Amino acid sequence: MNSKVFYPNLVGEIAKRGIKKKVIAESIGVCRRSLQNRLDGKVPFSYQDAKTIQMRFFPDLTLDYLLARKEDGEEMAS
Numbered sequence: 001m002n003s004k005v006f007y008p009n010l011v012g013e014i015a016k017r018g019i020k021k022k023v024i025a026e027s028i029g030v031c032r033r034s035l036q037n038r039l040d041g042k043v044p045f046s047y048q049d050a051k052t053i054q055m056r057f058f059p060d061l062t063l064d065y066l067l068a069r070k071e072d073g074e075e076m077a078s
Contacts, residue, residue, distance in 0.1 A: 006041030010053075010066045019057055028052050041069075 005011050014021065025035035028049040037043040045053075045067070054063045 004070075005039075006069060007039055007067055008070045009061075009068050011039055013058055013061065013066065017057070024053055024057060027056055 014024065021035055021039075022032045025032045028035070030038075030049075034043070038045050038049075050063060050067060054061065054066055058066060
């Protein structure tokens, strides 16, 4: 089990808004597992993929907010 969330704001907003990861993955042309690898920080998001996700699903939030990474011991804004 992965105890560290690499992009806590993005993962939290996906959950809060009830967006299916499969739908997000399809929007950037990857499978769900590939999206999960990006969310886990195993594979980097390309700028274009990150911008597509932000514009299509989170136009009210900044890309900087969505892709902010939590450092150990640091609290993220909610």
